[in-house]
Amino acid sequence: MPNMDNNTVLSEVQYNAVTEFSKTLEMFSLTPSEARLFVTLYIEGEPMTLDEMSEALAKSKTSMSTGIRTLLDLNLVERVWKKGVRKDLYQANDDLFPKFMSSYVQRWLDAACRQKQSLEETKTLLEREQGNIQPEHLNDLKQRLDEMIEFHCLITKAFEKLDH
Amino acid sequence: MPNMDNNTVLSEVQYNAVTEFSKTLEMFSLTPSEARLFVTLYIEGEPMTLDEMSEALAKSKTSMSTGIRTLLDLNLVERVWKKGVRKDLYQANDDLFPKFMSSYVQRWLDAACRQKQSLEETKTLLEREQGNIQPEHLNDLKQRLDEMIEFHCLITKAFEKLDH
DNA sequence: AAGTTTGTTCAGTTTCAACTGTACGTTTAA
DNA sequence: TTAAACGTACAGTTGAAACTGAACAAACTT
Numbered sequence: 331m332p333n334m335d336n337n338t339v340l341s342e343v344q345y346n347a348v349t350e351f352s353k354t355l356e357m358f359s360l361t362p363s364e365a366r367l368f369v370t371l372y373i374e375g376e377p378m379t380l381d382e383m384s385e386a387l388a389k390s391k392t393s394m395s396t397g398i399r400t401l402l403d404l405n406l407v408e409r410v411w412k413k414g415v416r417k418d419l420y421q422a423n424d425d426l427f428p429k430f431m432s433s434y435v436q437r438w439l440d441a442a443c444r445q446k447q448s449l450e451e452t453k454t455l456l457e458r459e460q461g462n463i464q465p466e467h468l469n470d471l472k473q474r475l476d477e478m479i480e481f482h483c484l485i486t487k488a489f490e491k492l493d494h
Numbered sequence: 495m496p497n498m499d500n501n502t503v504l505s506e507v508q509y510n511a512v513t514e515f516s517k518t519l520e521m522f523s524l525t526p527s528e529a530r531l532f533v534t535l536y537i538e539g540e541p542m543t544l545d546e547m548s549e550a551l552a553k554s555k556t557s558m559s560t561g562i563r564t565l566l567d568l569n570l571v572e573r574v575w576k577k578g579v580r581k582d583l584y585q586a587n588d589d590l591f592p593k594f595m596s597s598y599v600q601r602w603l604d605a606a607c608r609q610k611q612s613l614e615e616t617k618t619l620l621e622r623e624q625g626n627i628q629p630e631h632l633n634d635l636k637q638r639l640d641e642m643i644e645f646h647c648l649i650t651k652a653f654e655k656l657d658h
Numbered sequence: 659a660a661g662t663t664t665g666t667t668c669a670g671t672t673t674c675a676a677c678t679g680t681a682c683g684t685t686t687a688a
Numbered sequence: 689t690t691a692a693a694c695g696t697a698c699a700g701t702t703g704a705a706a707c708t709g710a711a712c713a714a715a716c717t718t
Binding site for chain 1: 503504510511514515537539595616620626627632639642646648653
């Protein structure tokens with residue numbers, strides 16, 4: 331890679347890093363745009379304004395505004411004040427990994443719990459009406475329901491290990 | 495819920511179960527359609543033909559064909575033969591949980607490893623050219639790269655615990 | 659060999675989420 | 689008080705993915 335000036339190398343490195351790390355954060359259920367926005371903020375280090383993000387990502391300021399709001403809701407970004415600056419400033423939070431991992435695990439546990447309950451209600455409904463149904467079908471379905479409920483128990487156990 | 499005949503209760507229970515359990519499997523990175531197709535197959539128990547799936551889900555046979563193929567690739571479904579039946583028959587595999595969990599963990603580990611490597615190459619590129627760059631920016635960026643690489647190490651450690 | 663039956667390819671459509679620009683309300687500066 | 693700067697709501701646009709029907713290819717029946 332001969333004859334590259336400072337800025338070219340620097341911005342290429344930065345671009346690569348943003349792209350790669352965004353892919354990682356997408357796996358924590360961020361959308362590609364949210365991930366890219368967050369990583370840009372994170373890698374920049376300094377607080378940024380909406381206009382700066384807009385220029386850095388070549389997207390509209392509206393997109394930045396909505397993107398930032400979801401990142402705020404997820405507690406991944408915070409608003410900061412700096413005297414003399416009128417525009418809103420945002421910066422990425424520290425402590426990246428514990429934050430991502432625990433909110434991720436929490437989402438799994440919540441979902442597993444909710445859907446397990448839902449299946450248990452379904453099972454109750456089935457048992458209340460079991461008098462009218464042909465026994466073969468009934469028992470097959472009941473067994474499946476039990477297996478699905480058990481599946482959620484295993485999910486819960488596995489992901490509880492992950493948080494510690 | 496008075497005055498419901500057999501079929502109404504049975505099919506409502508089945509519908510609920512398919513809907514709820516599909517949501518769970520979507521969390522293992524199945525699309526809604528793939529999840530729904532798999533759960534239908536799973537809850538039915540018996541092998542099904544494309545036409546039967548098509549009717550059960552009220553989708554075209556083409557959709558079933560492509561959906562089944564991805565489920566085959568993911569090793570979630572297998573093709574079975576039954577004498578006297580000309581149509582292709584498919585059924586859901588057993589051992590649901592270990593299969594889902596281990597392929598899920600594997601995906602995480604693969605991705606973490608690949609993206610960690612990618613970041614390390616980026617870091618190398620940066621170091622090779624560091625002579626030309628202003629030191630403050632350089633060191634900030636280097637530190638970020640190290641943090642991101644460390645992030646992937648933590649992911650790997652966490653998800654290796656999950657497989658055991 | 660001719661005619662069915664069955665699965666898949668492909669081109670067109672539909673659907674849905676991300677994105678944009680304009681318009682508006684609010685805050686700050688003059 | 690007016691004028692400018694800033695963030696957000698909203699309606700329209702765009703692009704990608706899911707889905708469909710018709711045409712095709714392969715396998716089976718007679």
